[in-house]
Structure formats: C-alpha cells, structure tokens
Amino acid sequence: MGSETTVQLRQAMTLIEKASLMSGANFWNTKPIERLGVPSIMLTDGPHGLRKQGGAADHLGLNASIPATCFPTAATLANSWDAALVERVGTALGAEAAAERVSVLLGPGLNIKRNPLAGRSFEYFSEDPLLSGTLAAAMIRGIQSRGVAASAKHFAVNSQETHRMSIDEIVDERALHELYLEGFRIAITQGDAWTVMSSYNKVNGTYANENRELLADILRARWGFGGLVVTDWGGNNDRVAGLVAGNALEMPSTDGVTDREIVAAVEAGTLDEAVLDARVDELLSLIEHTAPRDDAPAADHDLHHQHAIEAARRSIVLASNRGGMLPLGSSAGRIAVIGDFAETPRYQGAGSSLVNPTRVDAPLDALTAVDLDVIGFEPGFRRRDAASRRLRTRALRLASQADTVLLFLGLDESAEAEAVDRTHMRLARNQLDLTREVIALGKRVVVVLAGGAPVELPFADDVDAVVLGYLGGQGLGPALADVLTGRANPGGKLAETYPLRYEDVPNAASFALTQATSEHRESIYLGYRYYDKVGAPVRYPFGHGLSYTTFAYSDLVADARSARVIVTNTGLIAGDEVVQVYVEAPDAAAGQVRAPRELAGFAKVHLEPGASATVEIALAEHTFHVYDTGIHDWRIVPGEYTVLAGASSRDIREQVPVSIAGEPLVLGGSANYVTGHVERVDATEFEALLGRVLPPADWPTDRPLTRDDIIAQTKGRGGFASVLHGLIEGTSRLLMALGRPHASNNVRFVFDLPFRSVERMSNGGVDAAMVDGLLLMVNGRFWRGIRRTVSAWWAHRSRPESKAQRTRPKSED
Incomplete structure (x- = not known):
C-alpha cells in the first residue's frame, strides 16, 4: 500500500470501518477490514526481549510467552554507553519480532529516572536525557532495520508506578523540556521512530494521551513526528479527545465501546471527520511499513544468546576494587560462592517486559567452569527476606574455610516491577545481616549486586570490591565470570548516580506518597545535576566505573x-x-x-x-x-x-x-532554586515557579466515586468498598506468601485501574451498566447496586453480539 493507495483505501471505508480501526481486535492485534484487504497487525511487548504470548493474553506477564532471547534491560545496557552495541541488540530484537510476524515491538522505554524507588527504573536508560535519547535512538534504528516498528514509550513524564493511571505529574515548563522531553526529542529525531506510546498519567492536569500540547504541538509540529501514537494498554480516558490530540490507536480491544463513541461524535458534529481520517492514514501507513513478510528468516537464538552475553559483559560496572582485588587469579586462593543470586540469577524485571528466555546461564555454573578454586556454594539467605538461621550458618561455615568470598546480593523479584514502586532503598535485612557477618570473618569479600536501580550500600567501604551486574539478561552468568576472572576488562560506567542513602535524593520526602498529584518541586535538579549543585557526597557518581x-x-x-x-x-x-x-x-x-x-x-x-x-x-x-x-x-x-x-x-x-x-x-528564581536546595522548596515557591495554584495533592473523600476514579480509592470508605479493597489486598499478600511475587504485584495493578477501564479491558464481558452497578455498590448502595449489576449482566448476556463473543474461537482472543 503506497500513500496514494492508503488514501484510496481510507476513502473507500465507511465511517464505521474507519472508527473500528482505532482500537484493537483483541489484546495484541489491530482490526482487519477484509473487504478492502486491510490486514491485522500484531503489537507486543519487547523492551529487552520479545514477549509474544501464545495462549491467553495479558499485559503484565501473568501468562507465558513463547521463548525469546532475554537481553539486558535498558538500565543495564545504558551502563555500556555504547550506541553501536545497543543498536545491535535492537537489530536482534527486530529480527526475532519479524520471525514471529510481530509488526510493532513496544519499546524502548526512556523515561527519565526521577527517583531510585520507581518500580520500572530497570526498563529505562538514565537520569540524563542526552544519554537516554542517544541510546534509545540506537535501539529504535536497530529494531526498525528489520521492518518492525519500535515504539518509544511512555510519552511523557511517566515518573512513578504508584497510581500511574490517574496521577497528575505537576512539572514546570523548563524542567519538562530540559529533562522529561529532551530524551524523547533525541530518540525520535535521531531514531525516526514509527510509533510512540502515550503514558497513562496526566501531565499538568491533562491525560498524556489527550494532551494536545504534548502530542500535536510538540511531538508532531515541533519535532516533525509523522508516525502513529498508540495508547498504553488501557490508557485511554476520553477517546474523542485522544483522537483530536493526535492518538490514533487505542489498545487493547474495547469490544467496540469506544468505536461507537467516535461514530457518535462524528455524526453529532463534535468531531471533524478529517481528524479521524488523519488518524486512519497513520495506521494504514504503519501497516504498510510493517506488514509481516512470509520470507522473514527464523530467529538465530544461539547467535542472539552470544549477543546477550556480549551486551551484559560490556555493561557490567566495576564500582570499587580496593587494592586491585579483581580480577580473580591464583592469589584469590580458595573461593566460596555465597548468595542465592549466584545459583538463581535475577536477570530481568517483571510485568509487561517479562521475557520467557531461550536459556539462562547462571553465574555459579560459569564460575565453576573456569580455572578457579571454588570450594563450594551456599545460598545464605531466603529470597524474600525471611530469616533462616540454617542457611546463614551454612554460609558462614563455608566462608570461614575460604580465602575469598564472592557474595551475590540483590533486589528480589518482588522489589522491582511494573505497577508498584519500591518503599525503600535498602537491601533485604537478611542479606545485610549475612554481609556484616561475612565481613567480620576477615576474609577478602567481593560483592556482586543484582538489581535494576541503586540501593544503599552501607558495607561498601568494608568489602574489597563491588561489581554491579544490574539485570544482565540470560547471558549474565558467563559475562560476570569473564569480568571477575579478567578474561574481559570491565568498561561499564554508571548511567545514574548512586546516592549514599535515600534521604539524599532531592524528592525523597514526597515521591509516590501523595494520591492525586506528583509535584516535581525539584524542577531541573535531578541526579547529578542536583548532587553537583549542592556539593552532596554520593556513593558512586554518574558516569563512574573502574577498569583493570x-x-x-x-x-x-x-x-x-x-x-x-x-x-x-x-x-x-x-x-x-x-x-x-x-x-x-x-x-x-x-x-x-x-x-x-x-x-x-x-x-x-x-x-x-x-x-x-x-x-x-x-x-x-x-x-x-x-x-x-x-x-x-x-x-x-x-x-x-x-x-x-x-x-x-x-x-x-x-x-x-x-x-x-x-x-x-x-x-533567576527563589533562593532554594538558585542554590539548588530543592529539598527545601515549599508549595509557595513551587507555585511561583509554575505560575499557578497547585491542585489538591490527595483524593477528595466527600463525594461518591465515579467512573473516572480508580479502584484504590475504595480504601477506608467502609461497606462493600472496603471489602473490595481488602479482597484485592489480601489476594496480593497471599500470592506473595505463596512465593509468587510476579502474580502478587500484578494483582496490585488492579488498584490503579479507573472504574471506566473495567468495561474497556473486559473484552466484552462487562458493559457500562454493569460498571454503574458496581459503583452503586462501592458508594454505599449495595443492594441497589447488586440488582442493577445482575439486571445489566442478564441483558448484556442476552444480546446477540455477547452470544457471539462467548462462542468465539479461543484463537481470536
């Protein structure tokens, strides 16, 4: 389909057909128009590996996907500072997507790392927009070299996971452009991204997906973006406003709910059909660029595994190396390997980026395969901070017999995930206790750390070396062994600052602690910009990394x-x-x-x-x-x-x-902005910077909940509202207790869903009348709500289209 053909196709469509193209057919595919030969294309997750689900579909990694190469996450790759390497990773990602007939790979993520506790920091590159944008552009070029569209996300100011689908990010104009948008500008202008994913959150009062300043004025008019904007999954608020702002595709399927809203708006004259036509053209152009090829070669997973090892190897950061302790050689003597992460590595994040790897090479296996005198391994601690005297005793006994201890520590799977932010910057207590006791033995100690973001390291000055492996993908084991033994010389540099303690972070006192808004009172002072301004000591500065x-x-x-x-x-x-x-x-x-x-x-x-x-x-x-x-x-x-x-x-x-x-x-500005001591900025100073009065930071509690409110707002309201909140909270806690942290965190995702999304993400199982019944129940009118919900359910079930939905073949879902 050329551009002329695209216009002809669109002109041949009915209004209903054009509207139908603006939302998905199911969870991952766009709708086809068979009578005109317009095919369906697939979009799927993939910031660091293809996550194409073969069975039941979901957005948060609950159900397994087909095997794919799990490359290091963006936070890890950023430490390579190597655009050519990142582009090669992108090329491999694009090749695997093309082989699986995927047209759009949803990544890279390049939001600025505003705070170390942000739950998705592992998916983002850096606290610096130049580094973020340059590396994201390289990945985009690599992915799209294989005829697969990359999707730069999440546009924009997606700075936290807490209440991410409703939070209003309040940021001043200068900080918005200098920090939060600059990386996107570089990625889009240098990478020529074919798609951009809008974020869930509001930016200065308006949802990002319907923010005309962001999508129309900046992204398109100022930066020249000519591609397609897709919502994050369930990220639509007002469908018509999104179209007008510049969003074309809403995902996933809403079972026709928002398609009908578009048709009604055009027929009522409140939506210019030319706006709809422009969005349809953007989708047709994307289909033209990315329609799957029958001759796409199969993915070479063996080759890509070697690429994954190389990417991890070149991204490892040697943070400290007292007395030249590393690399390990004959002088290391008898070596004890301690720490659960050595045997069962933490090599990726969780949520929508969760990859089903083709293989995983553990550090313990790689270390025992090289010429070192490894005398044994002990896990030393339970994964999720449960006390175990037996494990600690066995680990200390092994350490006492060694000359050198390789201590593998890190953040476990429950700590970093989509939809939740961390609550502190510490390692688990059982890991800190074990580390203190190992150090007390007087042995040489090398700490190898896993995790997607900084943690406090109170022991850093008491150990001989600290190696930051971050989340190195499925090839992390051989990469770490190569660096520890000197077969590879570490060359990674930190893409973010490691503070000494969380209290040193400029927005520590407020991050993710308010309900309705997130106030960026620190303005332009993030990361090293802040620490250098106020002369604060840090554990490891931005750009730091040692070599042999x-x-x-x-x-x-x-x-x-x-x-x-x-x-x-x-x-x-x-x-x-x-x-x-x-x-x-x-x-x-x-x-x-x-x-x-x-x-x-x-x-x-x-x-x-x-x-x-x-x-x-x-x-x-x-x-x-x-x-x-x-x-x-x-x-x-x-x-x-x-x-x-x-x-x-x-x-x-x-x-x-x-x-x-x-x-x-x-x-100029107020004294605290001039000196950089933004941790002292009060509401009055921030209002002066913004030029307007701040909106309320917390949810109103004196009115009934509406379709635009989120399910988390049921907390503390009493009656059925509190029962519903308790059921979700209890299910999450139970799953965590059963050792299923991914599922536990994903259940918590429900808290941040607006009530309107219950209908739109149910794939036709719930309609607006049923949602209204639910709202009656949570607003204290339980029995009336029950009657309304049951009546609506029966009427919905009796509709011909609902019957068709229930009998649809599973392969269509």
Whole structure:
C-alpha cells in the first residue's frame, strides 16, 4: 500500500470501518477490514526481549510467552554507553519480532529516572536525557532495520508506578523540556521512530494521551513526528479527545465501546471527520511499513544468546576494587560462592517486559567452569527476606574455610516491577545481616549486586570490591565470570548516580506518597545535576566505573560544536574507556537556576596497552541552551563556559574555556532554586515557579466515586468498598506468601485501574451498566447496586453480539 493507495483505501471505508480501526481486535492485534484487504497487525511487548504470548493474553506477564532471547534491560545496557552495541541488540530484537510476524515491538522505554524507588527504573536508560535519547535512538534504528516498528514509550513524564493511571505529574515548563522531553526529542529525531506510546498519567492536569500540547504541538509540529501514537494498554480516558490530540490507536480491544463513541461524535458534529481520517492514514501507513513478510528468516537464538552475553559483559560496572582485588587469579586462593543470586540469577524485571528466555546461564555454573578454586556454594539467605538461621550458618561455615568470598546480593523479584514502586532503598535485612557477618570473618569479600536501580550500600567501604551486574539478561552468568576472572576488562560506567542513602535524593520526602498529584518541586535538579549543585557526597557518581587498566587524558581542545581529546591506555592490558564531555556553565551557575555542569557528549574507545587515540565528540544540540519559558523555546545563554573531559561527572581530567555569544538571559528564581536546595522548596515557591495554584495533592473523600476514579480509592470508605479493597489486598499478600511475587504485584495493578477501564479491558464481558452497578455498590448502595449489576449482566448476556463473543474461537482472543 503506497500513500496514494492508503488514501484510496481510507476513502473507500465507511465511517464505521474507519472508527473500528482505532482500537484493537483483541489484546495484541489491530482490526482487519477484509473487504478492502486491510490486514491485522500484531503489537507486543519487547523492551529487552520479545514477549509474544501464545495462549491467553495479558499485559503484565501473568501468562507465558513463547521463548525469546532475554537481553539486558535498558538500565543495564545504558551502563555500556555504547550506541553501536545497543543498536545491535535492537537489530536482534527486530529480527526475532519479524520471525514471529510481530509488526510493532513496544519499546524502548526512556523515561527519565526521577527517583531510585520507581518500580520500572530497570526498563529505562538514565537520569540524563542526552544519554537516554542517544541510546534509545540506537535501539529504535536497530529494531526498525528489520521492518518492525519500535515504539518509544511512555510519552511523557511517566515518573512513578504508584497510581500511574490517574496521577497528575505537576512539572514546570523548563524542567519538562530540559529533562522529561529532551530524551524523547533525541530518540525520535535521531531514531525516526514509527510509533510512540502515550503514558497513562496526566501531565499538568491533562491525560498524556489527550494532551494536545504534548502530542500535536510538540511531538508532531515541533519535532516533525509523522508516525502513529498508540495508547498504553488501557490508557485511554476520553477517546474523542485522544483522537483530536493526535492518538490514533487505542489498545487493547474495547469490544467496540469506544468505536461507537467516535461514530457518535462524528455524526453529532463534535468531531471533524478529517481528524479521524488523519488518524486512519497513520495506521494504514504503519501497516504498510510493517506488514509481516512470509520470507522473514527464523530467529538465530544461539547467535542472539552470544549477543546477550556480549551486551551484559560490556555493561557490567566495576564500582570499587580496593587494592586491585579483581580480577580473580591464583592469589584469590580458595573461593566460596555465597548468595542465592549466584545459583538463581535475577536477570530481568517483571510485568509487561517479562521475557520467557531461550536459556539462562547462571553465574555459579560459569564460575565453576573456569580455572578457579571454588570450594563450594551456599545460598545464605531466603529470597524474600525471611530469616533462616540454617542457611546463614551454612554460609558462614563455608566462608570461614575460604580465602575469598564472592557474595551475590540483590533486589528480589518482588522489589522491582511494573505497577508498584519500591518503599525503600535498602537491601533485604537478611542479606545485610549475612554481609556484616561475612565481613567480620576477615576474609577478602567481593560483592556482586543484582538489581535494576541503586540501593544503599552501607558495607561498601568494608568489602574489597563491588561489581554491579544490574539485570544482565540470560547471558549474565558467563559475562560476570569473564569480568571477575579478567578474561574481559570491565568498561561499564554508571548511567545514574548512586546516592549514599535515600534521604539524599532531592524528592525523597514526597515521591509516590501523595494520591492525586506528583509535584516535581525539584524542577531541573535531578541526579547529578542536583548532587553537583549542592556539593552532596554520593556513593558512586554518574558516569563512574573502574577498569583493570588506567587511562590518561591530554590535549583537550574545544569550540562551540565539538571537543577533541587524546586518550592513552597507560596500563598493561587492553581496555575500553568511555570519554565523557561535560560543559560547565559560566561561574559554575553560581547565582543562577541552572545545573553547574551537564553531559554534552560521549564516546567509547578501545585501546591496547600503551596506545593513544584522538577522540572527537560532537557537542549536543542544546549544550549552551536553556528552555526559555518567556518565549516557550530554547535559546542560547551567553558567557564563558568550560568544556570538561573526564571519566565521570566527578572525575574530570582536562578542561578548556569556550566563549559563547548571545543575548543575555537572567536565570533567576527563589533562593532554594538558585542554590539548588530543592529539598527545601515549599508549595509557595513551587507555585511561583509554575505560575499557578497547585491542585489538591490527595483524593477528595466527600463525594461518591465515579467512573473516572480508580479502584484504590475504595480504601477506608467502609461497606462493600472496603471489602473490595481488602479482597484485592489480601489476594496480593497471599500470592506473595505463596512465593509468587510476579502474580502478587500484578494483582496490585488492579488498584490503579479507573472504574471506566473495567468495561474497556473486559473484552466484552462487562458493559457500562454493569460498571454503574458496581459503583452503586462501592458508594454505599449495595443492594441497589447488586440488582442493577445482575439486571445489566442478564441483558448484556442476552444480546446477540455477547452470544457471539462467548462462542468465539479461543484463537481470536
């Protein structure tokens, strides 16, 4: 279908047919129009591996998917700082999707990491928009090179999981553009994404999916995006408003509910049919680009497993290495491997990104296969923080017989998942207790950490080395063994800051603690921008990562467009160095509402011992700009800048001045914004920054619940409302107690569903009248609600279309 044919097809459709294309046929497929030869295409999850379900479909990974290569998650890949590597991973993901006749792979995710406790941090790249956008663009190019559309998500400001389907993210205009949108701009303009997924949340009072400023003005008009916007699953609020803003496809199927809303709006004259036509054209164009090919080659899972190992290997971060403890050699002596994560690795996250791997190589197996004197293994602790004196005693006995202890710690499967945020930044108590006792034995201790986001490491100064494996995918085991033994030289660098403790995070006092809104009082001061502004100590700075060799920097030269520096491997073995270029604001932004320095470019270089390379790095487009809210656009801020080249945001090796001309711009503000101490910002200061009064932060409790409220709001209302809340809460707790953390977290997903979504996500099993009956029940009119629900259920069941739904072949669902 060419563009002319696309228009002809659309012109041949009836209004009902055009409306029907705007929502799914089922959970993962679009609707076909058979009489015109318009095929159905499949969309499916896949930020770090294809999650195509072969049986019953769901959004959160409850049901198994077909085997696919599980690559390292985005949080892990980001530590490689290697766009070429990420593009190769994307190419493999695209190949596996094409082989399975999948047209749209729902990823990459690239929301900014606002807070370490965010439950989906493992799916996102970085706290920095330049790094996030550059790597996301690379993954998009790789996926789409195989004729499969990537979907940059979640647009925009999807900063937390708590109440994610209703939360209003309140963010000032400058922070919105400089942090939360900039990564998307880079990913879309450099990666040419064919689709974008809108987020569940509101942004400054309007749902992202119907936010005309985001979708029409910024994404399309300003950035030139010409592709298709798809909702997150169940992420539609007002279907007509979404169409007008720029959303084409609502997923999953709503059993025709919202299709009828579109038809009614056109017939009533409240929706211009030209708007619907534009959205239909976007979908037809996507089908043209991505229609499955019969000659697509089968996926080479063996080759892709090797790619997964390489990706993990190049993303591992050596965070500390006291006295050159690593790599392990003959001097390590007798080695005890302790920690459940060595035998049963945590290699991916949970929820919609949960991949069914083709295989999993455990670190313990890989370590026992190399030339090390491994004297034994003990799990040492129970996975979900249950005390076990027996396991701890056995582990300490083994450790006492060793010269070196490899201690595998981490966050378990219940800690990080879609739909839930973490409640603290600590490791499990049983792991901390065991670590303290192992250290007390006086042995050499190497900690290997698993998890998708920072944790507090109170023992870091008391162990000999800390290795951050993050969530390294199915090939994590061999990758870790290679790095620990020196067969590979670690070259990963942190894509986020590790704070000393959670209280040091600028939004620690408020993150995910309010009900209706999430106030971004910290504005532009996130991650290293904040810590560097206030001079706060951190555990590991942004960009940090050690090597088994050393590198020297010299002869930095720079201008307004690029920086060039000579890097020399001054050690005895080959290694990779990530050369990071930062630009420091005039006077390090003293007296200004501005971060002192920001990442402006980076490059990864491989050097043999004694070798040198001249590394030239183009500076980012907005290096010398800020977003000026007075003109609602970027503008240059003149002055004497300093271009810095270094190995992390706090390991600067070379610097040179660069003078930038332009019209002066005053970056003033209240005292706390000028000093960066945004943890002290109160409501009055934030309102002054926003230029408007803040909406209520919590839910109203003095009115009945409506279709737009979420199920979590039943808590504490008494009667059936509290019974319903208790049933969901109790089921979640029971599943956790039964050792099913994925299912437990997924049950909690129900809390954040708006009541309207019960109908739209039921695949025809529930209609609006039944939802209204449920609302009567939770609003204290139980028996009337029961009668209304039963009556509506019987009427719904008796309709011809409902009978057809019940007899539909299972393969259609």
